[in-house]
Amino acid sequence: MDEYQRVLTSECSNHVNEDVNLKGWVHRVRHLRKVSFLILKDRSGFIQCVLESKIAKMKITNESAVEISGKVVSTNQQENGVEIHVDNIKMLSYAAPIPFEVNNDEIEANLDTILNHRVLSMRNPKVQSIFRIQSKIVESFQEYLRNKGFTQIFTPKLTSQGAEGGANVFSLPYFGKEAYLAQSPQFYKQKMVAAGYERVFEVAPVFRAEEHNSSRHLNEYTSMDVEVGFIEGYEELMKLENQLLIHIFEKVKLACANELKLLNIELPELKEFPQLTLQEAQQILKEQFEKTSPDGDLDREGEKLISQYIEKKYLTPFVFITNYPTRKRPMYTMLNQNNTELTDSFDLIYKGVEITSGGQRIHDYQQLIKSLASKGLDLDNFKSYTDLFRFGFPPHGGFAIGLERLTAQMLNINNVREATAFPRDCDRLTP
Amino acid sequence: MDEYQRVLTSECSNHVNEDVNLKGWVHRVRHLRKVSFLILKDRSGFIQCVLESKIAKMKITNESAVEISGKVVSTNQQENGVEIHVDNIKMLSYAAPIPFEVNNDEIEANLDTILNHRVLSMRNPKVQSIFRIQSKIVESFQEYLRNKGFTQIFTPKLTSQGAEGGANVFSLPYFGKEAYLAQSPQFYKQKMVAAGYERVFEVAPVFRAEEHNSSRHLNEYTSMDVEVGFIEGYEELMKLENQLLIHIFEKVKLACANELKLLNIELPELKEFPQLTLQEAQQILKEQFEKTSPDGDLDREGEKLISQYIEKKYLTPFVFITNYPTRKRPMYTMLNQNNTELTDSFDLIYKGVEITSGGQRIHDYQQLIKSLASKGLDLDNFKSYTDLFRFGFPPHGGFAIGLERLTAQMLNINNVREATAFPRDCDRLTP
Incomplete structure (x- = not known):
């Protein structure tokens, strides 16, 4: 399976200053006044994505599936040494508000809720x-x-x-x-x-x-x-x-x-x-x-x-x-x-x-x-x-x-x- | 799992002139006047075993599980270049006469018989x-x-x-x-x-x-x-x-x-x-x-x-x-x-x-x-x-x-x- 377009989040540090195409889920998104920070997760890990200008205002919900294209930039603010300066976000599958918070360190819900909403x-x-x-x-x-x-x-x-x-x-x-x-x-x-x-x-x-x-x-x-x-x-x-x-x-x-x-x-x-x-x-x-x-x-x-x-x-x-x-x-x-x-x-x-x-x-x-x-x-x-x-x-x-x-x-x-x-x-x- | 005693049939050619201990099933046994030839099978393959004197007369049936000790001897009569000159055979589990011949090239029985006697x-x-x-x-x-x-x-x-x-x-x-x-x-x-x-x-x-x-x-x-x-x-x-x-x-x-x-x-x-x-x-x-x-x-x-x-x-x-x-x-x-x-x-x-x-x-x-x-x-x-x-x-x-x-x-x-x-x-x- 060629994925000539897609780069995994864990591979980004090998692509510094290159344009890459990422796919995954929105783990968290934080909107500031002129910039938004989005943590993208895929099967290999996490990466911080920086959204500016128009894209920063895009309506993005946690757990939506997205495709993100942008440039890999070195930073000493992130554990993996890189972040993505985003050019474009494509919504692959929009997530409605989820019934309980899954992106905290621990899920604060009882076992039945966790098992009922297994995905x-x-x-x-x-x-x-x-x-x-x-x-x-x-x-x-x-x-x-x-x-x-x-x-x-x-x-x-x-x-x-x-x-x-x-x-x-x-x-x-x-x-x-x-x-x-x-x-x-x-x-x-x-x-x-x-x-x-x-x-x-x-x-x-x-x-x-x-x-x-x-x-x-x-x-x-x-x-x-x-x-x-x-x-x-x-x-x-x-x-x-x-x-x-x-x-x-x-x-x-x-x-x-x-x-x-x-x-x-x-x-x-x-x-x-x-x-x-x-x-x-x-x-x-x-x-x-x-x-x-x-x-x-x-x-x-x-x-x-x-x-x-x-x-x-x-x-x-x-x-x-x-x-x-x-x-x-x-x-x-x-x-x-x-x-x-x-x-x-x-x-x-x-x-x-x-x-x-x-x-x-x-x-x-x-x-x-x-x-x-x-x-x-x-x-x-x-x-x-x-x-x-x-x-x-x-x-x-x-x-x-x-x-x-x-x-x-x-x-x-x-x-x-x-x-x-x-x-x-x-x-x-x-x- | 150490099997310090057991050698597989496929390993015998590495043990020429050594005494070995084999375990497996009797694939076939042929009694001549003073000597018997027994083909032993285990999970790795087959080997010919030569039985002389008293052991040659031992009552051995096809498909019995046996333990054989003997010496590995070079021979050009066998495809793998070795055979076993047997010192001792221990019957681990005796096989009654089997209901159909399983050791021919093909089993001559219908599918139902083959499946009914799967083992x-x-x-x-x-x-x-x-x-x-x-x-x-x-x-x-x-x-x-x-x-x-x-x-x-x-x-x-x-x-x-x-x-x-x-x-x-x-x-x-x-x-x-x-x-x-x-x-x-x-x-x-x-x-x-x-x-x-x-x-x-x-x-x-x-x-x-x-x-x-x-x-x-x-x-x-x-x-x-x-x-x-x-x-x-x-x-x-x-x-x-x-x-x-x-x-x-x-x-x-x-x-x-x-x-x-x-x-x-x-x-x-x-x-x-x-x-x-x-x-x-x-x-x-x-x-x-x-x-x-x-x-x-x-x-x-x-x-x-x-x-x-x-x-x-x-x-x-x-x-x-x-x-x-x-x-x-x-x-x-x-x-x-x-x-x-x-x-x-x-x-x-x-x-x-x-x-x-x-x-x-x-x-x-x-x-x-x-x-x-x-x-x-x-x-x-x-x-x-x-x-x-x-x-x-x-x-x-x-x-x-x-x-x-x-x-x-x-x-x-x-x-x-x-x-x-x-x-x-x-x-x-x-x-």
Whole structure:
């Protein structure tokens, strides 16, 4: 795409004393007696434009889309060292008065207003930054895995059964049958490993019909799924996720320095994440915080406290919790060799919020059948899954990272909806 | 992820006279009197393993997952110059007799059998190659656009209305409301342009409740969507798509040389794609092939014939068809300045199949309202869309490429289901 005419605001300092053509939105305009100052924003940044004589009187509203031609002039009044002396402004698309102020440092409106007017709220530079960073997270996730021999997969979201069986599944009529929306690509990513790809990832929406509205739950979210064949054990998966997150943090730091600065976020240098067994974590909570945990799990408060403890002790916001009890994990989870009451599974907690579940999966047909039976599940319902394990299913495992949660935690966003372009919850199906 | 023990089959030639540890599947095993030859496959390729004495008698079935340790030995009998003299084989996962032969050059089974046993059919090297190439198509699509300043977006698949209004939409109950599955991210990608990102792309599933089963339709497919703000006209979009496809072809050629060779595909050197207005295309069909086209469109036969004509005349498998009539395009399509009966829209035909629809969109509020009214659409139903155009919506447009169709056409696959890992149609919701 040639844009022989257009120069980005961030490129102006390379065009001093030249005539340029800029396009973007009016971030702010200030009329003095004989001169007006207009801040133009485009996808690359901001620039001050100086309007004199007739043009200074032009009726221009904030957030209008405009094309500006003028001369780039050096100035020491501006951070980027240049401003535009405007010859002409062409109105591309006039903006009516906007319902709330988006160009202050922070939007002073409640979350519902921000989400209802998503296009306008994203014009705020801080809000805008969130989804630039999100895009970079996904880019670096994919980049790291591709360099490690992973294949990107695309698996169906319309399925004939829920992956975990039963609850929290959206269903819909499908040509005389009943279809379900995928809660996760769990079975499909396992299938792609067994199909010979060995190492696969997927970045795609998943759907959870959970009725509770909380600041960290969505009914539709983006799952970054990873599955790896021929592993030696689940420790390998934690190591992979650790390295992957180190890569993501480094890339985001480099590529989104401006966005992070704007959001006042300093990302830490990540090293090896500490690990605690669930039992150890529960004991620490009891001893250090007099906190009792629910059977075989941590609750939200527990996740927060254990994160605080780890942050203090190891100076890192991440901690793996491992070896959840067999009765609390799905039927496909690999049992621990030393204690079959426990599983070779893990969660990853980041700043007090679980952003990953993962683990090794059962690959032995007989063991899988036994596991299904011990969970009281009907073997017939899982036949199309279990049958595959008769044809050389290698040892394997994986994990999934919730993109919106990772974004929110990284940027100290309290409600995951703010890290979602167009969030879906029990009360929200628009815009 | 360290794999200090494991060496890939493709790496063996770097380890001559060393002991290595390999993991993979038994592609084929041939027992002679005192020796057995086993072809091992992993994600990187194939290697011959020589089994002598006791190991030669081991019961090994095709498609079992195994771990093999042995010595890498030079040989001029093998294409890669090495083979493995095996010390030990560990059975990781035993394969029962498979229901059809997957290790011949072609799978001799009908499409239903191939799709019903997807994991096994993908073990066939040719079938396996299809989805490696598909992954590379997406990688290079994303790479090209990111380098051009595009942001990757993630928009909801659960919506409160169909983007085009009405037909062919799946619907489902959603917490007391009715939700629809997105037929395309059309409105959302436009919104993200207007939100300030200017240039966005999305790679995500879309859902079409179309009842007809054809060799090129799916009820769920992967749409590679692109939307660009501040364009001068729709020609810019065609140029972008042209350059994008040149990049994709070059990258696939480089990275998937083995896969293409296996599939006997030679990808052409792409240049500038020819363009025909719809009217010109229809006239050529009439004059050259005595073929009448449906009103304001090409039918399937017409797309094939025009592709043949272009291939012969310009030696390229691609052709843009432009300026579809206003009455045949969605309400958001920009009208042509010189003739408002026509639109600034295009389709891209590749080897006789449409793989893209695109065009400039209306960005002027009044013009949009007029367009809705002229289509007889109820303004109230589109208020949440049209209202956005009051707040500085810049000139913009875009296109979408169907990933499975592009893959199928590139690889001379007749039925798009074969270019889909787990296809969904009116009769198929499994595996």
